[in-house]
Amino acid sequence: MSRTKARAALLQELEEAMRRSSAQGVLYGQTVANVAGIANSDLECMDILYLEGRVTAGRLAEVTGLTTGAITGVVDRLEKAGLVRRERDDADRRKVFIAVVPEAIERVGQFYVPMQQAMEKVFGGYSDQELRLLLRFANEGYKGVLAATAALKGLLDTPPEKRPDLKLKKLRRQP
Amino acid sequence: MSRTKARAALLQELEEAMRRSSAQGVLYGQTVANVAGIANSDLECMDILYLEGRVTAGRLAEVTGLTTGAITGVVDRLEKAGLVRRERDDADRRKVFIAVVPEAIERVGQFYVPMQQAMEKVFGGYSDQELRLLLRFANEGYKGVLAATAALKGLLDTPPEKRPDLKLKKLRRQP
DNA sequence: GCTAAATCTCTTAGTAACTAAGATATATAT
DNA sequence: ATATATATCTTAGTTACTAAGAGATTTAGC
Numbered sequence: 001m002s003r004t005k006a007r008a009a010l011l012q013e014l015e016e017a018m019r020r021s022s023a024q025g026v027l028y029g030q031t032v033a034n035v036a037g038i039a040n041s042d043l044e045c046m047d048i049l050y051l052e053g054r055v056t057a058g059r060l061a062e063v064t065g066l067t068t069g070a071i072t073g074v075v076d077r078l079e080k081a082g083l084v085r086r087e088r089d090d091a092d093r094r095k096v097f098i099a100v101v102p103e104a105i106e107r108v109g110q111f112y113v114p115m116q117q118a119m120e121k122v123f124g125g126y127s128d129q130e131l132r133l134l135l136r137f138a139n140e141g142y143k144g145v146l147a148a149t150a151a152l153k154g155l156l157d158t159p160p161e162k163r164p165d166l167k168l169k170k171l172r173r174q175p
Numbered sequence: 176m177s178r179t180k181a182r183a184a185l186l187q188e189l190e191e192a193m194r195r196s197s198a199q200g201v202l203y204g205q206t207v208a209n210v211a212g213i214a215n216s217d218l219e220c221m222d223i224l225y226l227e228g229r230v231t232a233g234r235l236a237e238v239t240g241l242t243t244g245a246i247t248g249v250v251d252r253l254e255k256a257g258l259v260r261r262e263r264d265d266a267d268r269r270k271v272f273i274a275v276v277p278e279a280i281e282r283v284g285q286f287y288v289p290m291q292q293a294m295e296k297v298f299g300g301y302s303d304q305e306l307r308l309l310l311r312f313a314n315e316g317y318k319g320v321l322a323a324t325a326a327l328k329g330l331l332d333t334p335p336e337k338r339p340d341l342k343l344k345k346l347r348r349q350p
Numbered sequence: 351g352c353t354a355a356a357t358c359t360c361t362t363a364g365t366a367a368c369t370a371a372g373a374t375a376t377a378t379a380t
Numbered sequence: 381a382t383a384t385a386t387a388t389c390t391t392a393g394t395t396a397c398t399a400a401g402a403g404a405t406t407t408a409g410c
Contacts, residue, residue, distance in 0.1 A: 118319035
């Protein structure tokens with residue numbers, strides 16, 4: 001096998017391995033939501049709030065791709081559960097900031113313990129230098145995925161008849 | 176900063192970076208479903224079918240965590256869209272295998288092109304040896320996530336009053 | 351072999367969470 | 381000031397989900 005061909009094979013194997021592990025990551029998230037007894041979108045918003053801190057309802061809609069109406073429902077449920085608080089912005093009173101209540105971090109975070117333990121075990125098999133490489137990849141990968149998401153979203157703005165549409169939604173069973 | 180403390184900080188940074196990039200990965204998947212015009216679960220099943228090949232309806236339910244009734248709906252939509260075919264097992268006629276129709280790979284796969292391109296660009300910055308490290312990590316990480324998912328699912332079998340429940344579901348807005 | 355239990359998918363009825371459109375409240379621009 | 385824009389919420393209708401159970405087929409016990 002030639003040098004470049006070996007690399008091509010490596011890249012393909014890597015792509016599949018990443019795809020597989022990220023698919024399993026999605027399933028872990030679904031399981032967390034399930035065990036915690038909250039909707040998937042609710043957990044996703046908690047995750048965004050954890051990473052971004054206090055954000056507006058509109059920002060949640062933007063990031064998750066949900067409508068603002070759907071976000072109202074998400075925040076209603078999370079607020080009623082005592083996980084987040086609505087905080088009106090005094091500078092611009094149209095805005096509503098959503099903030100995680102302190103104890104919620106722990107209440108939700110406990111369900112990530114199995115994942116953290118598994119990851120600590122995996123990381124244990126790597127040297128500091130190797131971990132730094134993984135960190136570099138994680139950061140670059142994040143930026144790559146972010147760019148890819150933006151590129152894909154661009155397709156939504158292209159005229160629908162000009163892009164291939166699978167037309168799967170709004171299908172009802174045959175009588 | 177001491178040697179071990181440096182590693183602890185590195186691990187924490189790594190965890191956050193992974194969490195961030197995997198969250199963005201979820202969003203990419205949602206965007207694909209959106210652009211393709213199919214439900215999230217439908218795409219998830221297509222992904223499983225791509226990775227595992229021909230699988231039974233029951234296996235899809237097991238892997239996705241959906242009920243078999245929900246899978247019937249997923250497969251109905253995918254079949255009507257011409258992306259999969261139901262194939263009754265002749266050896267055990269209760270079983271229904273779901274198989275991706277050949278052209279569907281391309282029809283769905285096109286939406287992963289932006290991601291592949293972004294990843295190729297990222298991978299370009301790594302030597303073969305480094306890529307092999309990433310591959311090793313991806314494989315070990317997959318196993319770790321798989322184990323973590325199983326561990327978390329174990330909580331579902333523990334008596335609900337014995338485990339911390341967020342009790343968020345089935346909440347309705349106040350009148 | 352024949353009956354009972356188990357297994358696999360599908361059906362049905364009801365529910366939760368979503369979208370689309372527009373209402374409301376506040377902010378910005380002319 | 382008035383008009384336009386922005387941010388969230390509300391309402392009505394839709395979609396995809398669950399729970400429970402009905403077929404259809406297979407496996408186990410006698």
